[in-house]
Amino acid sequence: MNRPSSQQHDEQWVENVEVKPEFRGNGGEFFWICAKNVLLTILTLGVYAFWAKTNNRTYLYSQTQAGGERFTYHGRGGELFVGWLKAVVFVAIIVVGLGALSRALDQPLILLCGYFVVLLFFFPLALLGARRYRLSRTSWRGVRFSFRGHYGDFLRVFIPGLLLTAITVGLYFPFFHLNVRRYLVEHTRYGDTAFDFDGSGGEVFGKFLLMVLLTPFTFGFYYYWYSAWRHRYYWSHTSFGAARFDASIAGGPLLGLTFVNQILLMFTAGIAWPWTACRTAKYFASNISLSGPIDFARIQQDAKTANATGEELSGMFDFDLVGADFFGV
Amino acid sequence: MLPERFWRATYFDGHTAARYAVEVRVDEDGLTMLGESIGPVTWRYDTMRQSAGLLATDPVRFERGGDTPEVLVIDDGRVLEAILALAPGRQRFVKRARGFFSPRRTIAAAAALVLALLVAYFWGVPTLANSVAAKVPVSWEEKVGSSVAAAVAQTARPCNDPAATAALERIVQRLAADGRGGPYTYRVSIVDDKMVNALAAPGGYIVVFRGLLESAQSADEVAGVLAHEMQHVVLRHSTRQVLREVPFKLIGAAIGESAAIDIVTTVGAYRYGRADERAADREGLRTLRAAGISPNGLIAFFERLQASEGQRGGSLPAYLSTHPSTASRVADLRALAGSAAYTSTPALDAAEWAALHGACRVR
Numbered sequence: 001m002n003r004p005s006s007q008q009h010d011e012q013w014v015e016n017v018e019v020k021p022e023f024r025g026n027g028g029e030f031f032w033i034c035a036k037n038v039l040l041t042i043l044t045l046g047v048y049a050f051w052a053k054t055n056n057r058t059y060l061y062s063q064t065q066a067g068g069e070r071f072t073y074h075g076r077g078g079e080l081f082v083g084w085l086k087a088v089v090f091v092a093i094i095v096v097g098l099g100a101l102s103r104a105l106d107q108p109l110i111l112l113c114g115y116f117v118v119l120l121f122f123f124p125l126a127l128l129g130a131r132r133y134r135l136s137r138t139s140w141r142g143v144r145f146s147f148r149g150h151y152g153d154f155l156r157v158f159i160p161g162l163l164l165t166a167i168t169v170g171l172y173f174p175f176f177h178l179n180v181r182r183y184l185v186e187h188t189r190y191g192d193t194a195f196d197f198d199g200s201g202g203e204v205f206g207k208f209l210l211m212v213l214l215t216p217f218t219f220g221f222y223y224y225w226y227s228a229w230r231h232r233y234y235w236s237h238t239s240f241g242a243a244r245f246d247a248s249i250a251g252g253p254l255l256g257l258t259f260v261n262q263i264l265l266m267f268t269a270g271i272a273w274p275w276t277a278c279r280t281a282k283y284f285a286s287n288i289s290l291s292g293p294i295d296f297a298r299i300q301q302d303a304k305t306a307n308a309t310g311e312e313l314s315g316m317f318d319f320d321l322v323g324a325d326f327f328g329v
Numbered sequence: 330m331l332p333e334r335f336w337r338a339t340y341f342d343g344h345t346a347a348r349y350a351v352e353v354r355v356d357e358d359g360l361t362m363l364g365e366s367i368g369p370v371t372w373r374y375d376t377m378r379q380s381a382g383l384l385a386t387d388p389v390r391f392e393r394g395g396d397t398p399e400v401l402v403i404d405d406g407r408v409l410e411a412i413l414a415l416a417p418g419r420q421r422f423v424k425r426a427r428g429f430f431s432p433r434r435t436i437a438a439a440a441a442l443v444l445a446l447l448v449a450y451f452w453g454v455p456t457l458a459n460s461v462a463a464k465v466p467v468s469w470e471e472k473v474g475s476s477v478a479a480a481v482a483q484t485a486r487p488c489n490d491p492a493a494t495a496a497l498e499r500i501v502q503r504l505a506a507d508g509r510g511g512p513y514t515y516r517v518s519i520v521d522d523k524m525v526n527a528l529a530a531p532g533g534y535i536v537v538f539r540g541l542l543e544s545a546q547s548a549d550e551v552a553g554v555l556a557h558e559m560q561h562v563v564l565r566h567s568t569r570q571v572l573r574e575v576p577f578k579l580i581g582a583a584i585g586e587s588a589a590i591d592i593v594t595t596v597g598a599y600r601y602g603r604a605d606e607r608a609a610d611r612e613g614l615r616t617l618r619a620a621g622i623s624p625n626g627l628i629a630f631f632e633r634l635q636a637s638e639g640q641r642g643g644s645l646p647a648y649l650s651t652h653p654s655t656a657s658r659v660a661d662l663r664a665l666a667g668s669a670a671y672t673s674t675p676a677l678d679a680a681e682w683a684a685l686h687g688a689c690r691v692r
Contacts (some may be wrong), residue, residue, distance in 0.1 A: 028435040029384060036440065042579055062381055069339070069348070069402070070388065142341030142350060142400040191346055197419070266592075267445050271439055298349035301397050 017294050025063030027275030033059050035273045050084060051077030060277070064285055066140065075137040084211030094118055124158040131184060133135035143301050149187035157183050172210040175201030185238055191299040199237035204230065235288060243292030257283050282318055332414040343401040347518060353403060374416065379424050382406055445645035456570035462565045467512050467532060474532030478518065481528065481536050486521035488539060493519060493688035496681040497537065500552045503676070504559060505578065506619050511563040521689045529558040531567045542688045546629065549678035551685065553627025556613035564612065566605040570598060584660045603653045610658060623673040631659045676685050
């Protein structure tokens with residue numbers, strides 16, 4: 001090979017590009033990572049679980065590529081561990097405080113209501129914290145993602161939405177779900193460029209009603225078609241600069257994916273998990289795309305997110321249980 | 330053959346998302362990037378790090394700088410061998426591409442893991458749980474049991490009936506005499522609930538529901554049920570159950586998939602639950618015999634239960650239940666009790682039985 005003669009930026013132009021993600025991992029590789037995780041977690045009586053979670057993400061992210069470039073996960077197990085310790089102290093203070101208060105006033109009801117209120121405010125905090133943490137530790141083409149939402153703003157979306165959903169016996173739910181999604185997407189950035197969302201609850205409402213009516217009569221199967229439609233709707237109303245996302249997730253394949261994964265897990269006592277996780281990642285990655293004009297050279301790194309002061313605070317809410325999946329993040 | 334010095338690479342400057350196609354030359358003291366718009370730039374080996382490329386199929390990734398570093402990606406993993414050959418003494422820097430095990434070995438390992446799990450599930454964990462359960466101090470069990478009993482009592486009206494409670498205690502004393510009750514102090518209580526039920530919490534706490542006392546036709550029936558419940562305490566069934574679940578919960582936490590693990594532990598709980606019921610039936614009969622109380626009470630109680638189940642029509646399949654089917658329990662009890670007759674006296678006298686039968690009526 002001779003000395004190179006011509007090189008340049010690949011994309012100095014601003015024209016239509018299509019960015020198609022692709023998941024390249026496979027269960028056989030992932031299995032060895034998971035096996036090590038399980039072994040070490042048992043040997044350390046659970047402490048290694050934070051590093052295990054990080055190992056999993058590092059593998060799954062690094063095996064996902066878009067436009068030929070791999071994603072990179074920069075999180076570290078120690079951060080999660082410290083975050084978890086803080087969360088434990090935080091929760092312990094609340095539990096002990098509420099218990100003392102209800103004993104002092106001899107009102108067991110205070111404890112119950114207190115827990116409810118705490119959960120109500122804790123859930124959005126955790127949802128935001130987890131998203132902030134994960135995005136700040138994800139990069140592509142050397143540029144970090146970030147989340148710029150504020151807890152106070154988000155509460156104004158979350159609490160009224162939840163209350164309206166309760167008052168309307170669930171009829172408001174599609175609006176609530178969509179507004180949460182909108183908030184999460186619109187405050188997400190890649191470098192200094194924001195994502196946008198222009199979906200509307202009214203357009204989801206009809207499909208939602210149909211789902212509620214049909215799901216019981218189809219043994220629950222129709223839910224997968226609704227879920228697939230919602231994925232497509234949400235993605236096709238998400239844009240990045242002048243480029244727009246699109247998704248081809250469909251009900252049949254989604255049902256097949258879930259069904260086969262459950263069967264695999266059941267018949268192997270869970271050992272097939274690395275394979276099922278890769279199957280899921282592969283399906284979603286290969287059914288989402290971004291196309292339109294993108295000027296990569298103008299997307300600036302926004303360095304302050306990389307060492308944000310609230311890093312550890314947000315890391316503390318990096319639980320999987322808080323429904324990041326529920327909101328399709 | 331000389332190692333290849335020039336490698337095609339992609340460079341990201343860490344400031345923008347622009348991609349630069351470059352060529353990299355492997356030198357003795359560093360990697361030199363050759364590109365039209367970024368000119369020859371050398372990354373000295375001691376200023377850079379390798380952050381990906383451990384898997385043989387992954388691109389190799391080098392970084393230079395702090396939190397938002399410059400990135401150099403080389404798709405061909407053989408560049409690592411070239412660096413090792415062309416820059417001797419820099420080995421500390423390079424993380425070698427590590428081939429993963431072959432598919433055949435992965436399948437073999439997964440199969441071995443399934444086998445290990447099966448052995449652990451059917452033999453290792455229960456054996457371990459039983460030996461640990463035997464070493465759990467009675468005082469710990471008592472603490473757990475008292476809170477369980479308090480929780481049950483809270484869900485129903487308490488039954489303040491000293492005569493009935495005294496009658497119940499008399500039966501328990503008769504059953505537990507001569508060390509048959511193990512190292513436990515039995516505390517029986519009655520709750521004012523129409524359910525036909527009784528339960529044993531660890532440490533000797535036994536709760537009897539009013540409905541059971543009402544539906545029983547004789548003191549011997551109540552004695553039979555008590556003998557059964559006391560054996561759950563003596564054989565430490567609850568303690569073992571908790572200990573059996575701990576390892577699986579740990580695995581669930583490790584892989585972050587607790588739903589699948591919950592299915593495993595629940596089915597396990599049902600399986601062992603049925604075995605525990607049979608053991609309590611068997612040992613309960615032995616206790617009755619030693620205490621000189623007729624086994625027919627316990628059998629009659631289950632026969633009535635069977636008849637009422639028949640009326641309701643159907644019951645859960647055996648594998649979905651914590652208790653064996655009543656019909657099979659009656660058959661087993663008959664077989665065990667029928668082998669040798671013994672002289673027995675009624676569990677209570679007529680006045681005591683009347684007080685117990687009509688428990689909680691007088692307030």
